[in-house]
Structures are given as C-alpha cells and as structure tokens.
Amino acid sequence: MEYTVQKLGKLSGISSRTLRYYDEMDLLKPARINSSGYRIYGQAEVNKLQQILFYRELGLSLEHIKQIVSNPSFDxxxxxxxxxxxxxxxxxxxxxxxxxxxxxxxxxxxxxxxxxxxxxxxxxxxxxxxxxxxxxxxxxxxxxxDTVNQSNSKVKNMTQAQHDEVTKLANEIASTLAEAFKTGNPASDLAQKAADLHKQWIMYYWPKYSKEAHAGLGQMYVDDERFTAYYDKEQPGTAAFLRDAIQIYTGMKS
Amino acid sequence: MEYTVQKLGKLSGISSRTLRYYDEMDLLKPARINSSGYRIYGQAEVNKLQQILFYRELGLSLEHIKQIVSNPSFDxxxxxxxxxxxxxxxxxxxxxxxxxxxxxxxxxxxxxxxxxxxxxxxxxxxxxxxxxxxxxxxxxxxxxxDTVNQSNSKVKNMTQAQHDEVTKLANEIASTLAEAFKTGNPASDLAQKAADLHKQWIMYYWPKYSKEAHAGLGQMYVDDERFTAYYDKEQPGTAAFLRDAIQIYTGMKS
DNA sequence: GTACACCTTCACGTTGCGTCAATGTCAAAT
DNA sequence: ATTTGACATTGACGCAACGTGAAGGTGTAC
Incomplete structure (x- = not known):
C-alpha cells in the first residue's frame, strides 16, 4: 500500500505539514517521489512513523527521536x-x-x-x-x-514525592473529616467527601480496592483502639463517624 | 531599595533579558527610567515579579499571567x-x-x-x-x-497513576522476595533489597517511616494469618523470611 | 585615563509545527 | 473540453519565551 501525505496523515492522525516537516528535517523521508513531485510513503515508512509517534508521545525531542530510529544499533x-x-x-x-x-x-x-x-x-x-x-x-x-546510583536516587525521589502526596491526602482527610463531624451527619456531602478521600488514601496501600475491605477497615477503626485514638484525637467519636460515612459511601450498611 | 535589571535578576534568579522582555511586553514595567535610560525597579515590582514567577512555574502563558497580575480585584x-x-x-x-x-x-x-x-x-x-x-x-x-467534577477526575487519574506505581512495587517485592527466599539467608543482598522495597512500599501508606513500625509490621505478617497466607501463597515460610529480613534491615532484632 | 562591568536597543535563532500564499496536478462533473 | 474542487508542491512568516550575540553608551575603580 502506498500513501500520499494526506493519506498517511489521516492514517496516523497527524497533519501533512508535520510529515513535510519530518521530511525536511530528515526524520522521515518518503519512500520515493513520483513524477509530479508528490511524496509517496510505503509500509516501511508507516512502521517508522509509528515508532516516531510513539517516542514523541513519550515526550522525546524530534532530534532525539531521529537518533533512535535512524540508528539501528542505538540503544x-x-x-x-x-x-x-x-x-x-x-x-x-x-x-x-x-x-x-x-x-x-x-x-x-x-x-x-x-x-x-x-x-x-x-x-x-x-x-x-x-x-x-x-x-x-x-x-x-x-x-x-551509573545505573545503580541513578536508580537509587530515582527511587528515593519517587518515594519522597509519593510520600508527600500521601501525607497531604492524610491531612485533607483529617480536615475534611473534622468539618464533616460538625454536621453530625455521616451521609452529608462533606462526610462522603471524607470517605472518598479515605478511599483514595488506602488505594495507595492496597493493590486492589474493594468496598468490603474498605468498610471493614472503617469498622476496624472503631474496634482497634490505636486507630480510634488516632481519629478521636481532636474530636471523640470521629472514628465511628468515619466508619458510618464509609458504610454509607460503600453501601455496606450490613 | 532600588534595583537595576541585573540586581533584580540576581535576586530573583532570572536573566536581565527576561526582565527586558517582560518590560517590552508590558508584563512588568520598571518603576522608572533613570537619566541614562536604565530601568529601575522598586519594591512593588519585586512583589509583582514574585507573583509572575509563581505563575510562570505553573506553565501559564505570560499573557495569562499578565491578565492575572494586572487585575487588581484578584484573590x-x-x-x-x-x-x-x-x-x-x-x-x-x-x-x-x-x-x-x-x-x-x-x-x-x-x-x-x-x-x-x-x-x-x-x-x-x-x-x-x-x-x-x-x-x-x-x-x-x-x-x-466544575470544581467537584474536576477534582474528582484529577484525583481519579492521580490515584490511578500512583496505584500503578504501587502495584509495580508490590510485584517487585514479590519477585525479589521469591528469589531471596531461595538463598535461605535473610541477610543476603537480595533479601535486604526485598526489605528495602518493602520499606518503599509501606512509605506510600505511612505518613512517617520508623524502623520500629516497619519491624512491627514484619512481625504482624507472621502473626496475622491473612498476611501470612498472602506471603506464603507460593512458598510457605516466606512471611517469616520477610520478617527476618526486615528485622535485619531495620536492625530491630529484638 | 583607561579598563571593565554594567546598561541600552536591535535583531536573529530556537521547537514543532500552523497557516497563509502562489502555483501545479488529478479525477470527476458539466 | 473545460471547469471545478480537492489534492499536491515549495517557500515564508508566526507563535512563546526567551538566549545570544552586536554595536554602542554609562559608571566606577584603579
């Protein structure tokens, strides 16, 4: 199958200008030029373009991509x-x-x-x-x-970043929950928002979310005094309030 | 205090060219021009520049920033x-x-x-x-x-991404642990790597990391049959092995 | 007095194309 | 046979947010 600029453009979802630009910059040359000067692309070019677009999606510069796709021995x-x-x-x-x-x-x-x-x-x-x-x-x-060093620092940064997020989320839960507690209604919007945040929080921890487990954890907050102490620190009854909110949130009012 | 382009540039960490550009595009005009044509900035401009740079970091366009900072009725x-x-x-x-x-x-x-x-x-x-x-x-x-919708979808994507990461980490732990278990030595490099990965994993969940808590969780894996079942799924004894590795990792061989 | 750091404006280069403009080509409808 | 409309071509300019000179004036320290 052979393609003109526009056909290839439509196939791959990019503009003909982009293809001409890629030609101009030697990133993707057409297979041949026909007698009228039209660019004609073949299957090989389609494949290569796919590769190019793939790397582009990953955010690499076109120059960088050129190096990768034009050099077969490039790592x-x-x-x-x-x-x-x-x-x-x-x-x-x-x-x-x-x-x-x-x-x-x-x-x-x-x-x-x-x-x-x-x-x-x-x-x-x-x-x-x-x-x-x-x-x-x-x-x-x-x-x-230096793979080791690099990956080490990477991981450190990563966990640091994630850690910050989790901390922030925990703070959000605490403040939202405190607000919601004042309403006294675990079905209120605020309380449900707290339950939602709480869900997000545990999703950092659990490989899979299930309503049952979520509701169970809520119950645990009431049953386990360590958790109760944590949640009731400011306002006694908050742990139970959160449990109720979660039960409503998950629909697990068993 | 009054500043020339370079002084303000050094204070704020941007180039004098940038300041000139901001002047040119009416984003940040100097307080006055002295007799030699030098741009002179005052305190108000320092404050405004700070605001500008904050928004710039967001990736907002300078045009957009201009709208924001030039609007006095702005929260x-x-x-x-x-x-x-x-x-x-x-x-x-x-x-x-x-x-x-x-x-x-x-x-x-x-x-x-x-x-x-x-x-x-x-x-x-x-x-x-x-x-x-x-x-x-x-x-x-x-x-x-639509604030609610937006934040919801944001959070959803966010947790999705994080969730992917956590899942990956969990898989890494599992495979590393399985490898390490074969050595039979919880002090081996592999086992220690597994303990380290495990630490990273729990740091997604815990607001603060402590060796004591980490070691305690390791013990819990042995004591709580649900966890034991999870870790011993492939190789019985893995939970205890992980606990030992963590004890060595944390130095909590109590 | 002169070296040297600073200031000014002017103007071109960068990335990854979008968007005219001027012109050529091809297939189909009249 | 011609006209129309949709294609193609090569320039060339424009965008954002400056970087990086050039060419020349200013301030100050030795």
Whole structure:
C-alpha cells in the first residue's frame, strides 16, 4: 500500500505539514517521489512513523527521536532510561514547587510576610536544582549511566514525592473529616467527601480496592483502639463517624 | 531599595533579558527610567515579579499571567490554590508519562518483544487517553471549572497513576522476595533489597517511616494469618523470611 | 585615563509545527 | 473540453519565551 501525505496523515492522525516537516528535517523521508513531485510513503515508512509517534508521545525531542530510529544499533532502552530519569527530575522539581506554593499559601494566610530573600529562596533553590540537573546530564553524557546510583536516587525521589502526596491526602482527610463531624451527619456531602478521600488514601496501600475491605477497615477503626485514638484525637467519636460515612459511601450498611 | 535589571535578576534568579522582555511586553514595567535610560525597579515590582514567577512555574502563558497580575480585584490565595491544583495536575501528567516510559522499558527489557499490533495498541490507548484529556479540557474551557467534577477526575487519574506505581512495587517485592527466599539467608543482598522495597512500599501508606513500625509490621505478617497466607501463597515460610529480613534491615532484632 | 562591568536597543535563532500564499496536478462533473 | 474542487508542491512568516550575540553608551575603580 502506498500513501500520499494526506493519506498517511489521516492514517496516523497527524497533519501533512508535520510529515513535510519530518521530511525536511530528515526524520522521515518518503519512500520515493513520483513524477509530479508528490511524496509517496510505503509500509516501511508507516512502521517508522509509528515508532516516531510513539517516542514523541513519550515526550522525546524530534532530534532525539531521529537518533533512535535512524540508528539501528542505538540503544533505545538506554535512551528511555535517560528520559525517564529526566522526567523524574522534573517531577522532583515540581514537588519542590508545590511545597513552595503551599508554604506561601500558609504564610499568607498566617499573615506573616516574607522578606524579599525569603520570597525568592524557593526559586533560587530551583535554579540550583536546575544547575545540578544540567551538571548531572553532562556527567551522564560523558561517563554513561551509573545505573545503580541513578536508580537509587530515582527511587528515593519517587518515594519522597509519593510520600508527600500521601501525607497531604492524610491531612485533607483529617480536615475534611473534622468539618464533616460538625454536621453530625455521616451521609452529608462533606462526610462522603471524607470517605472518598479515605478511599483514595488506602488505594495507595492496597493493590486492589474493594468496598468490603474498605468498610471493614472503617469498622476496624472503631474496634482497634490505636486507630480510634488516632481519629478521636481532636474530636471523640470521629472514628465511628468515619466508619458510618464509609458504610454509607460503600453501601455496606450490613 | 532600588534595583537595576541585573540586581533584580540576581535576586530573583532570572536573566536581565527576561526582565527586558517582560518590560517590552508590558508584563512588568520598571518603576522608572533613570537619566541614562536604565530601568529601575522598586519594591512593588519585586512583589509583582514574585507573583509572575509563581505563575510562570505553573506553565501559564505570560499573557495569562499578565491578565492575572494586572487585575487588581484578584484573590491571591485563591489564585495560589488554583495554582497548586494545577501543579498537582501537572505532576499527574508526569506520573502518567513516567509510567508509560517505564512500562515500555520493562516490556522491552523483559525480552518479550512486542508485536506491531501490541505496539500500536499501546499507542492507540495513549491516543484515546489524550483525546479524553483534550475533551476534558474543552469542557472546562466551555463551562468554567466544575470544581467537584474536576477534582474528582484529577484525583481519579492521580490515584490511578500512583496505584500503578504501587502495584509495580508490590510485584517487585514479590519477585525479589521469591528469589531471596531461595538463598535461605535473610541477610543476603537480595533479601535486604526485598526489605528495602518493602520499606518503599509501606512509605506510600505511612505518613512517617520508623524502623520500629516497619519491624512491627514484619512481625504482624507472621502473626496475622491473612498476611501470612498472602506471603506464603507460593512458598510457605516466606512471611517469616520477610520478617527476618526486615528485622535485619531495620536492625530491630529484638 | 583607561579598563571593565554594567546598561541600552536591535535583531536573529530556537521547537514543532500552523497557516497563509502562489502555483501545479488529478479525477470527476458539466 | 473545460471547469471545478480537492489534492499536491515549495517557500515564508508566526507563535512563546526567551538566549545570544552586536554595536554602542554609562559608571566606577584603579
């Protein structure tokens, strides 16, 4: 099967301009040019384009993709690993920023105003990180990837990030639950929101969510005094309230 | 305090070119121009720049930022909260990307090379996801932000991504543990790696990690038959082996 | 006085295409 | 046979958010 630009474009969901651009930049050349100067693509080009689009979806630059798909002996996995580590770095940055924004929110709400230096501290930290990233990238390019070190730091960042999220979620649950408790109604919107948040929280932990298990855990909060103590810390009765909310949420009013 | 371009640039960690660009596009004008044509910024500009940079970090366009910061009837905390939620969104996106990249890596490394159909399948799925995302964006643009719906879908995706990660980690634990169990030595490198993975796993769940609690959980795996059943499913004795490994890992051989 | 760091404006380069513009080609309907 | 409409082609400009010079004026320290 042979395709013109538009046919191939429609097949793959990209524009003809994009195909011409890929031709221009030697990323994907047509199989041949017909007598009228039309670009004609064949099956091999379809496959290659698929590969290209795949990498593009992963966020690699076209230049990078060119290296991967044009060089058959190129180590795609290594490239992906590098890309992954870049993505993880990016996420780490994001986490820092989120922390900064949250700090700002609370400090603004708390009324304490920051000095100029403090205001920019977060950004400076970010810049430093950027530099380290840049530096790290150069090192990697020079010496290849020290897999152990890299993956170690990756994992550390990952769990740190996730950990932050879980903590945040836990805080959200606590505040929502406290609000909801005031209504006294475990079927209220707020209480149901708390139950939903709680579900999200346990989903970090459980490989699979089931209503039964969720409801069971709610009961456990009442039965197990360690949990009860945790939830009733501020307001006695909160654990039972949460259990009720969960029972309603899960429809497990057994 | 008054600043020239470079002084403000150093304070805020951005280039003088950027400041000039912001001036040019009417995003941030200097307080005044001195007799030699130098841009002079004051305290108000420092504050405004800080705001600008916060929004810039979000990935908001400068045009959008201009609208926000030039509008005096503007709720800073609310904006920051929106900010924050967008950052979380962004991280969710990143997590999805990372998960995709990792899936690709592991499937390639797993030696099981994908057929074209399978490759295309993943790609198509990704496209569908993108479309849905796009669709969602359009909806939001049309109807403003239906806060509830939005946060729901956000959280859903987020937990989905995280959930994938946790699942992966759980699988890693299982396989590493199975390997380690063969050695019979809970102090072996493999067993310790399993304990480490296990630590990472529980850190998704626990707000704070403590060796004591970790070791305690290990003991619980032996004491609580539900857990024992889970871990001993393939190899009886695995739960106890994991407990021992954790005890060594945490140094809690009490 | 001169070196040197700083300031200014002007203007081109970057990525990954979208979007004209001007022109050529092909198949079908008139 | 011609006209129409949908294709194709090659430029070339534009976008965002600056980086990176060039060419020249200013401030200050030795």
């Amino acid at each position: 795609g996995v290594k490239a992906l690993n590098e890309h992954r580590s870049q993505l993880l770095d990016k996420r780490k940055q994001l986490d820092l920023l989120i922390a900064n924004v949250e700090k700002t929110i609370s400090s603004v709400e708390g009324g304490c105003n920051m000095t100029n230096d403090e205001k920019f501290e977060g950004f400076k930290q970010k810049m430093i990180d950027d530099n380290e990233q840049q530096y790290g990238k150069e090192i990697r390019e020079k010496y290849g990837d | 800073g905390v609310k904006a920051l909260n929106e900010h924050r939620s967008q950052l979380l969104d962004k991280r969710k996106q990143l997590d999805l990307l990372i998960a995709n990249v990792e899936k690709t890596i592991s499937s390639v490394e797993g030696g099981c090379n994908m057929t074209n159909d399978e490759k295309f399948e993943g790609f198509k799925q990704k496209m569908i996801d993108d479309n849905e995302q796009q669709y969602g964006k359009e909806i939001r643009e049309k109807y403003g932000d």
